Amino acid sequence: MAWGGRHDQDRDGVAEPRRPQTRLRSLADRLRDDPGLWRRGVVLALCCVLLALLMALHAHIPNAVGNLGSLTETFLPWFGLLVPVLLLLALLRRSATAVIATLLPALVWANAFGGLVTDKAGAGGDLTVVSHNVNADNPDPEGTAGTVTASGADVVALVELKASMVPAYERALADAYPYHSVQGTVGVWSKHPVGDSRPVDIRLGWTRAMRATVASPRGDVAVYVAHLPSVRVKLKAGFTASQRDASADELGEAIAREPNRRVILLGDLNGTMNDRALRAVTSQMRSTQGAAGDGMGFSWPAAFPMARIDQILVKGVEPVASWSLPRTPSDHLPIAARVTL
Template sequence: MAQQAYMTETADGGSGPERPGSRLRRLLHRMLAPWRNDSGIWRRGAVFTALALLLALVMLLHAHVPNTVGNLGSLTETFLPWLGVFVPVLLLLGLWRKSAITLIAVLLPAIVWLNLFGGLLTDKSGGGGELMVATHNVNADNPDPVGTARAVAGSGADILALEEVPASKVSVYEQALAPTYKYHAVEGTVGLWSKYPMTGVQAVDIKLGWKRAMRATVTTPEGPVAVYVAHMPSVRVKLKAGFTARQRDTSADALGEAVADETLSRVILLGDLNGTMNDRSLNGVTSQLRSTQGAAGSGFGFSWPAAFPMARIDQIMVKGVEPESSWTLPRTGSDHLPVAARVNLDTPS
């Protein structure tokens, strides 16, 4: 059977075989014709262009957004990755308005967002890790504490931290976790469970008046590690007061001072910090420790709220050890997702 040849009109008025790509060129020609014939494409879309530039500036200069009024800077930094959602919105608006200047301007916030968060889109996790650690805010009102305890214990974590453990349910968690963890300690509403011996257990004063942080030395087969568990005060967004994070900020500074005074070179911090790594108010902690999610995770690792995670406020941070992988665990009866990480302890203690 003879192969059918698609014909197209030639320059002399005749016809001949259609060259590859000519159909695509004609399609693009028809799509772009209204733009080429429209002299207003460079004048329309001033508002959308201004919004694109403002979005780029907010992301680029987020550290300079002031905290003096309602902690606006910290609020912006808490949800900073989500500002990228406005990039495709502005792109569509630019297409709708047939505004060339808007389409060009949208490139700026897109580039800034990729510079800030593009690294989180790749999988940096490795296959190693001598020690697995996990942390979980179990929620004081958890309807299934036994199921929650068994779920996180079943993750295989060698060291497990729990936050928001009410006094009335401490024994419930102790009994549920006893088959997996030989050693444990509870200070106030936070607790630490370990497969390895624990010594030097003590509460850490984070300026609250009650116990929500602790420290212990865990003696692993690779040597001792200082393990901190912390639950920073909650933050709220209120109409008049703004982002109410002052108490959390004070506690974060106190925790940072405790970490700075640590004598062991290997440090692991587990807990609900009620803040993200972008939040400047956690600098007392983040300036000293590395986030395992940022160093060895895949994606943003959002942990709260469990039903639709929007922020990574549950953290595993380290110093003197090497993160290998970091991830979130399946949902339990809590409003937070558990988070876990594997680390190597091959640095000298």
């Protein structure tokens, strides 16, 4: 049997396979004879180190100029795509130094996001909830309602409800969800009784957040529905999110004051769990996707999801599973979760 097609001659002139030890010695000789393997690619290696530092120390990127820190954190998982690019360049450059250096950002990314790419969903659960930004200009509210109803959810939260379209959603959801409450542009529909429903002031001048009590068979649950202000990326102003940030602080304070120990927040927060500006909310609640999801769970834009800005966050309940529903005419994907009370 040939080892790589090369042979040595034994004392009788018969070819014998080249030993693996010989191949290792040959590799060592090549490394010794080509010191450029270690000298080349210093710039690439430096890029690897900088990428690793960027992902590891993103919290220290200042927001003073254009909210650069929040913008970076919104799309932080995508920085991992630069790792295979750097590895390919290192191989083309034939640089051992750069190849080894790519391990740094790879390990940092795996430590931060590796746990999200595995399926952590479990079985069971007491309550299934759905959250969906339906888009104010949704041309098919009946079809959208059908998608969320097909999920079998016990509680459905809809945001960006245009006043003229609310009756259409009420009619489409009435059979599956006999209890509901709409406050401003947000609403909650439930299979279980809904009470103590009221707006939540998030300093906008109009209602885009609400709180209600859902009387589930396992006890009362405080359900918050919120649609935080949109953010924009402008050439001169950068990542403009000051209004969103102020509303997040108000929402966080409202949840902190909530007397019910079991709280579920559903809605479009216009920010990811990595975004420091949402810390008033995310510091006291768990993401169902992070705890029990399958994959990153990106929800926006629906045509090619790049960020999870739609959230299901919980406090005092245990996430069991989290997933995305089929696309609707909205520019957001509906998301779902199952929790144990």
